[in-house]
Amino acid sequence: MPSLADIVETSRYLERLLSARPALAAEVEAALEQPVTAAELAAWLDAQPLGEDNLKPVLRQLKQRAYARIAARDLAGLAPLAEVTECMTQIAELAVGKAVAVLGRGLTERYGAPRGADGRLQELIVVGMGKLGGRELNVSSDIDLIFVFPEDGETDAVNASSRAISNFEFFTRLGRGLINAIAEVTGDGQVFRVDMRLRPNGESGPLVCSFDMLENYFITQGREWERYAWIKARPLTGSRHEELEKVRQPFVFRKYFDFGAINAMRGLHAQIRREVAKKDMADNVKLGPGGIREIEFIAQVFQLIRGGRDTPLQIKPTQQVLKLLAERGTLNADAAAELASAYNFLRRLEHRLQYLDDAQTHSLPPGAEDRRRVARAMGFGSYEALLEELDDHRATVSRHFEQVFADPNHGEHALAGLWQDAGGDDQEEKFERLGYRNPPAAAQRIAALRAGPLYQQMSQDIRSRFDVLVPRLIEAAAELPNPDETLSRGVDLLESISRRAAYLALLQQYPQALQKVAQLLSSSSWAANYLQRHPILLDELLDPRLLDAVSDWAGFRAQLSALLEEQEPDTERQMETLREAHHAQVFRLLTQDVAGLLTVEKLADHLSELADILLAAAIQRAWLKMPKRHCEAPKFAVISYGKLGGKELGYASDLDLVFLFDDPAPEAGENYARLGTRLNTWLSAQTAAGQLFETDLRLRPNGDSGLLVSSMESFRKYQLESAWVWEHQALTRARFSAGDRAVGEAFERIRCEVLCQKRDLPKLREEVLAMRQKMVDAHGTKGDQREYVFDLKHDPGGLVDVEFMVQYLVLGHSHRHPELTGNLGNIALLKIAAGLGLIPAELADRVRNAYRDYRRMQHELRLNAARARVAPDLVQQRVDAVRELWRLVFADSATA
Numbered sequence: 001m002p003s004l005a006d007i008v009e010t011s012r013y014l015e016r017l018l019s020a021r022p023a024l025a026a027e028v029e030a031a032l033e034q035p036v037t038a039a040e041l042a043a044w045l046d047a048q049p050l051g052e053d054n055l056k057p058v059l060r061q062l063k064q065r066a067y068a069r070i071a072a073r074d075l076a077g078l079a080p081l082a083e084v085t086e087c088m089t090q091i092a093e094l095a096v097g098k099a100v101a102v103l104g105r106g107l108t109e110r111y112g113a114p115r116g117a118d119g120r121l122q123e124l125i126v127v128g129m130g131k132l133g134g135r136e137l138n139v140s141s142d143i144d145l146i147f148v149f150p151e152d153g154e155t156d157a158v159n160a161s162s163r164a165i166s167n168f169e170f171f172t173r174l175g176r177g178l179i180n181a182i183a184e185v186t187g188d189g190q191v192f193r194v195d196m197r198l199r200p201n202g203e204s205g206p207l208v209c210s211f212d213m214l215e216n217y218f219i220t221q222g223r224e225w226e227r228y229a230w231i232k233a234r235p236l237t238g239s240r241h242e243e244l245e246k247v248r249q250p251f252v253f254r255k256y257f258d259f260g261a262i263n264a265m266r267g268l269h270a271q272i273r274r275e276v277a278k279k280d281m282a283d284n285v286k287l288g289p290g291g292i293r294e295i296e297f298i299a300q301v302f303q304l305i306r307g308g309r310d311t312p313l314q315i316k317p318t319q320q321v322l323k324l325l326a327e328r329g330t331l332n333a334d335a336a337a338e339l340a341s342a343y344n345f346l347r348r349l350e351h352r353l354q355y356l357d358d359a360q361t362h363s364l365p366p367g368a369e370d371r372r373r374v375a376r377a378m379g380f381g382s383y384e385a386l387l388e389e390l391d392d393h394r395a396t397v398s399r400h401f402e403q404v405f406a407d408p409n410h411g412e413h414a415l416a417g418l419w420q421d422a423g424g425d426d427q428e429e430k431f432e433r434l435g436y437r438n439p440p441a442a443a444q445r446i447a448a449l450r451a452g453p454l455y456q457q458m459s460q461d462i463r464s465r466f467d468v469l470v471p472r473l474i475e476a477a478a479e480l481p482n483p484d485e486t487l488s489r490g491v492d493l494l495e496s497i498s499r500r501a502a503y504l505a506l507l508q509q510y511p512q513a514l515q516k517v518a519q520l521l522s523s524s525s526w527a528a529n530y531l532q533r534h535p536i537l538l539d540e541l542l543d544p545r546l547l548d549a550v551s552d553w554a555g556f557r558a559q560l561s562a563l564l565e566e567q568e569p570d571t572e573r574q575m576e577t578l579r580e581a582h583h584a585q586v587f588r589l590l591t592q593d594v595a596g597l598l599t600v601e602k603l604a605d606h607l608s609e610l611a612d613i614l615l616a617a618a619i620q621r622a623w624l625k626m627p628k629r630h631c632e633a634p635k636f637a638v639i640s641y642g643k644l645g646g647k648e649l650g651y652a653s654d655l656d657l658v659f660l661f662d663d664p665a666p667e668a669g670e671n672y673a674r675l676g677t678r679l680n681t682w683l684s685a686q687t688a689a690g691q692l693f694e695t696d697l698r699l700r701p702n703g704d705s706g707l708l709v710s711s712m713e714s715f716r717k718y719q720l721e722s723a724w725v726w727e728h729q730a731l732t733r734a735r736f737s738a739g740d741r742a743v744g745e746a747f748e749r750i751r752c753e754v755l756c757q758k759r760d761l762p763k764l765r766e767e768v769l770a771m772r773q774k775m776v777d778a779h780g781t782k783g784d785q786r787e788y789v790f791d792l793k794h795d796p797g798g799l800v801d802v803e804f805m806v807q808y809l810v811l812g813h814s815h816r817h818p819e820l821t822g823n824l825g826n827i828a829l830l831k832i833a834a835g836l837g838l839i840p841a842e843l844a845d846r847v848r849n850a851y852r853d854y855r856r857m858q859h860e861l862r863l864n865a866a867r868a869r870v871a872p873d874l875v876q877q878r879v880d881a882v883r884e885l886w887r888l889v890f891a892d893s894a895t896a
Helices: 005-008 012-020 022-030 037-047 055-075 081-111 166-184 210-221 224-230 241-252 258-278 293-308 318-327 332-353 368-377 383-405 418-419 426-434 440-449 459-480 483-496 501-509 511-523 526-534 533-540 554-564 571-593 600-623 666-684 712-721 725-731 743-755 761-779 783-788 799-813 826-835 841-863 874-887
Strands: 125-128 145-151 209-211 636-641 655-660 709-710 737-738
Touching: 005 012, 005 022, 005 841, 012 022, 022 210, 022 318, 037 081, 037 241, 037 737, 055 081, 055 166, 055 258, 055 571, 081 125, 081 332, 081 501, 081 511, 081 636, 081 841, 125 526, 125 600, 125 799, 145 166, 145 826, 166 209, 166 459, 209 210, 209 501, 210 241, 224 293, 258 440, 293 318, 293 332, 293 383, 293 743, 318 655, 332 368, 332 826, 368 383, 368 874, 383 511, 418 426, 418 459, 418 533, 440 459, 440 571, 440 725, 459 501, 459 511, 459 554, 483 511, 483 725, 501 533, 511 526, 511 533, 526 533, 526 571, 526 841, 533 571, 533 712, 533 725, 554 571, 554 600, 600 636, 600 666, 600 737, 636 666, 655 712, 655 743, 666 709, 712 725, 712 743, 725 761, 737 743, 761 799, 799 874
Parallel strands: 145 209, 655 709
Antiparallel strands: 125 145, 636 655, 636 737
């Protein structure tokens, strides 16, 4: 470990300070290996008899003692960057807090205590901005402050010697006193320089403002750069911070993804770079190219864009933001690591430049001796070696900065003429050369768009974005197999988001996102419609892991639960969150699906798992909202039937649900009935984000006329004594989806008991066939159409035939073969039945393959919003296999 003499060789200021104060030098040397703690600093300050007369010297002694300790530890290589910045932040917080307390007492004695209209005591809230707000204060920093107070009013002037003044005047006097106490240069120096220019209206504005004044300023005059400045705002004194946060948050963080922030930040950075160039500040490690400010801009632009929706991103320290951005895939993990490394290097270098003379400098020194000192303090053998690493870091930062902030709109697009001259004589020919199959229709669609009222009535800002995007869309569509359909769907999308500048800004700023949009629109009309309904999903296209990420449902469940917990008790926001989370996950699956990365079976598994997670979350939140809960966790379960029950859920499937409870408490029935009603509202209500699921509750005992929620006992009694055969058919595909697992296990025992009953096979056959005929009559292809059309689901030989055969086999033979009761899906159950000798194995395999093919074809047709119908000759062999097994299973008694 270096000696104190070696340490001060790299800091003239520290050398002068310790030479002038030998006792402090001894203290620093004795405590060199011990970090400086906030408790230690506070204890020292509390031990000093403190009043207005000695406030200034005591605060300066606090600063000198703490500064000397932390500087020595830093220069000795014992203190990481976080310890240094935290210590400097603690000094500022303690000094500000103590000064407000001491000076406030004096003012209160003279004028009384400031009070609001309702008599509540008012306090000055000192807001730390910039590096102080982010707990990142450097060793020779000024502190950026803003002074606010809750309400106008006046002091209470409780005695004859005092006079009442307005709260505004009281806090103005207190603010001026605070600045003087902290910033005035005395024989002991100063605590910190104070910069008040970030307050509303800057130097021309009042020194203090009420919450109402601040909110009005944000609404009427707040500028983009002020949103950036207020990201790190943090109250240091006073109370009622939650009220202040309600003023700050909507100004800084938009409810939607705010991609327009990139343009604003790009403009702000360009202005800074012009100043840097004008003042020849290329050697400035903070403001110069590849400097600290560029790293902060990268972190903060994503906070502005996403922080309104992703609240964890509202944290203030730069390095924590970079880490979160990497975890979310917003920044490449390598990029985030390189930026964090550069930030650490540049901040340490910044400190060593300031240690030389305790000067607020960020520029490399011109003199050889100072260069030698700085290089040594950074651990380099020469200044040249230091410069080499510095240049590497700055080049890395500049590269990442350009990737984030590069302007994609330089120069006019090659196809701009097709948009600017829409409706011109030669437009059809140009579309033909691009490969459009119906050039007149494409030209007409673009001409109608440009001439239509939607475009003509756009604001200049939105119209300029539109002018950039339409030529890119024409080009992107032309590169795909179905350019005409893609262009039409793309124009529909642009029209639907035309009033949402943030979405247009996203597509303008990220051309690769528009390319992905075009590919998605080309692949599926259903996907196009889904994106139109939920344009917020455009942001998902920016995630480079979109096609590679394997669904982490355990992680999703935990993350969703944490987010919903954070949003308590805001029911409306929680319902929106469930819908938005569902849309985002469905969209991710959709992109992988149309890219050919998922089988229909795997997709259905994912969609079913997603639905189960959302059901569980909805149960938990709905129960917490119950005013008269009789137990902590509800003994309640959601049983899923149909597509969700069989884990064959599709994108647009509704949920067939039954609600059960198993709880002897006398109030259980009433409470769970209310829970069931609330849960259904959570699932099916339309909100601004749409509907979570369409639910069908008619499969409960006694259908629409039955109770919404059934006890386990009544459910068992109904199933054994009153249920129809078709209800037992439905039970073959039922399973526990969410809620109390013990209730789910009790349901499964009842299900197996019901399915394992010995049945009269002829009677069972008769009822199953009658139900199948009803379905054919209601939904099957009619009359002569059968010659030309085959309905994959409803026609004889299709999907429903397979399902009915499996259900008949389960109901008819589970009493001898209980393994048939497993809810394993139709394909697996056909194999089990074949293994048991109930059906021929070779024929079972052909039917299993037919079922897979039917589901795949049905899925592909629905992706393009088509009915699940095909030409009969395309599926004749599959139909023949299904009908052959049908005749065998039902012993040629079929009439359907």
